[in-house]
Amino acid sequence: MISDEPNPNRRPIASALVRQNIYDTSENSTQGRESDSAAFHIIMSKQSMKPRNDDVVSRYDDYVMPIWKTLNVPIKHASNCVVEDYNGNEYLDVFSGISVTNVGHNNEAVVEAAKSQLDKFVHGCSYVHPNQTVAELGERLAEVTPGKLAKSFFCNSGTEAVEGAIKLARKHTGSKEVIALEMGFHGRTLGSLSLTGNSAYKKEMAPTINDVAHVAPPYAYRCQMCDGGFCSCACAEELERVIGTHTSGDLAAVIVEPVMGEGGIIVPPEGWLQRVKEITHNHGGLLIVDEVQTGYGRTGELFAVDHFDTVPDIMSQAKGIANGLPLGAFTAPAEIANSFEPGDHLSTFGGNPVACAAALATIDELQDGIVENARDQGVWLGEQLATLEDEFDVVGDTRGLGLMYGVELVDPKSGTDPMDVAPDPDPTLAKHIGERLRDQGIVMGIGGYHKNVIRFQPPLTIKRDQLQRAVSGLRTALEVEIA
Numbered sequence: 001m002i003s004d005e006p007n008p009n010r011r012p013i014a015s016a017l018v019r020q021n022i023y024d025t026s027e028n029s030t031q032g033r034e035s036d037s038a039a040f041h042i043i044m045s046k047q048s049m050k051p052r053n054d055d056v057v058s059r060y061d062d063y064v065m066p067i068w069k070t071l072n073v074p075i076k077h078a079s080n081c082v083v084e085d086y087n088g089n090e091y092l093d094v095f096s097g098i099s100v101t102n103v104g105h106n107n108e109a110v111v112e113a114a115k116s117q118l119d120k121f122v123h124g125c126s127y128v129h130p131n132q133t134v135a136e137l138g139e140r141l142a143e144v145t146p147g148k149l150a151k152s153f154f155c156n157s158g159t160e161a162v163e164g165a166i167k168l169a170r171k172h173t174g175s176k177e178v179i180a181l182e183m184g185f186h187g188r189t190l191g192s193l194s195l196t197g198n199s200a201y202k203k204e205m206a207p208t209i210n211d212v213a214h215v216a217p218p219y220a221y222r223c224q225m226c227d228g229g230f231c232s233c234a235c236a237e238e239l240e241r242v243i244g245t246h247t248s249g250d251l252a253a254v255i256v257e258p259v260m261g262e263g264g265i266i267v268p269p270e271g272w273l274q275r276v277k278e279i280t281h282n283h284g285g286l287l288i289v290d291e292v293q294t295g296y297g298r299t300g301e302l303f304a305v306d307h308f309d310t311v312p313d314i315m316s317q318a319k320g321i322a323n324g325l326p327l328g329a330f331t332a333p334a335e336i337a338n339s340f341e342p343g344d345h346l347s348t349f350g351g352n353p354v355a356c357a358a359a360l361a362t363i364d365e366l367q368d369g370i371v372e373n374a375r376d377q378g379v380w381l382g383e384q385l386a387t388l389e390d391e392f393d394v395v396g397d398t399r400g401l402g403l404m405y406g407v408e409l410v411d412p413k414s415g416t417d418p419m420d421v422a423p424d425p426d427p428t429l430a431k432h433i434g435e436r437l438r439d440q441g442i443v444m445g446i447g448g449y450h451k452n453v454i455r456f457q458p459p460l461t462i463k464r465d466q467l468q469r470a471v472s473g474l475r476t477a478l479e480v481e482i483a
């Protein structure tokens with residue numbers, strides 16, 4: 001039982017006079033200190049605080065809920081593709097804060113746009129006080145998103161964008177059931193969690209929302225259906241079977257990532273997305289494509305659906321949209337979007353004008369050669385990573401699009417059972433590789449359903465020599481680990 005005892009560490013808020021002195025380390029700045037001894041303590045601790053990595057991490061231990069991972073690099077400062085920790089170490093960032101800072105950390109144009117909006121006003125609730133910045137971003141999204149996607153709802157994160165998209169699909173179709181991909185990821189709030197196809201994220205958190213079923217992902221490397229042979233897109237046809245067996249026929253939506261991110265950078269075969277859309281429509285549902293991770297240039301097109309010539313009915317976005325300012329959105333054609341009536345949806349902070357100003361600048365930056373850079377560097381990266389497959393038995397598969405690449409690590413001695421289509425995943429090796437990369441000053445993601453995929457998702461501004469360093473860092477880490 002948690003006790004109701006008062007918190008002995010609780011301090012009064014410092015007076016204005018004292019607060020004013022907090023960051024002033026000059027000798028004359030003692031005025032007002034004696035009047036407030038607790039605040040004086042704050043001043044002293046802040047003045048003497050030159051945080052090191054350990055200080056930051058130990059405060060996290062004490063004051064931040066313990067959900068963060070051990071493969072951490074504290075950030076004091078970041079610029080383009082380089083982050084610096086509190087001990088003065090520099091790292092090449094090949095993960096972009098989970099695929100977010102697509103136009104580079106602290107991109108000057110984005111920072112300037114946000115600052116300029118900050119000078120005008122920060123908040124008015126964009127659904128109570130219409131403002132020019134949100135209007136402009138809505139119009140801009142209508143221009144840059146595919147097909148007839150035209151009207152957006154702005155929120156603050158990916159999971160909210162996904163949940164809003166589900167609400168809209170239900171409202172528009174009048175149906176309830178939703179199908180998502182096994183191993184897919186759509187967020188961690190309870191609605192999105194129900195769609196996320198990974199029990200590891202759901203343990204001890206259920207029940208989530210009802211009426212969700214899952215279908216096999218287009219995971220060629222471990223596909224039981226085509227058994228490593230010619231891909232017949234059987235996984236798309238599986239949708240038909242799952243609708244028939246796992247639903248009551250009241251289909252509101254099918255939601256998919258066009259390239260699966262957290263599941264392990266899984267690129268679907270040609271024709272898969274079109275067929276999924278066709279089957280979904282045949283059953284009266286809408287196709288929601290979750291571009292939260294793949295959007296804003298990540299795959300070498302502004303949106304990943306552009307690779308697959310498929311226009312979704314609703315598209316969710318977040319992460320790269322404002323290059324690190326918290327913003328999410330879902331966008332639909334007018335005839336779908338207009339199913340929402342006043343009061344059906346809202347968010348106090350959604351469409352914050354500072355974040356929307358940053359998004360406008362991000363889109364401008366992306367259209368100034370950065371998406372092309374992602375495409376070009378991605379082609380080179382894909383070729384380099386493919387050579388690792390030949391060099392190392394533990395590299396089972398490499399795959400990706402643009403600057404979203406995964407290297408799947410396996411135990412080459414396994415996989416001898418006739419039912420196995422690929423060797424067993426090796427998450428321990430992946431963890432060690434991540435640590436060895438960090439020791440070389442390179443931050444890379446580790447992910448995948450089996451936690452055995454090394455993720456290349458750098459800022460899209462990355463230069464060839466930096467990417468070269470990342471690839472040779474991975475090669476060195478592999479050499480050391482298998483020696």
Ligand SMILES: Cc1ncc(COP(=O)(O)O)c(C=O)c1O
Pocket residue numbers: 098157158159160162185186187188257261262290291292293294318319
């Ligand atoms: C495809 C996809 N959808 C949704 C989310 C959830 O986004 P957020 O963490 O902003 O809620 C993520 C996060 O990784 C994601 O990759």
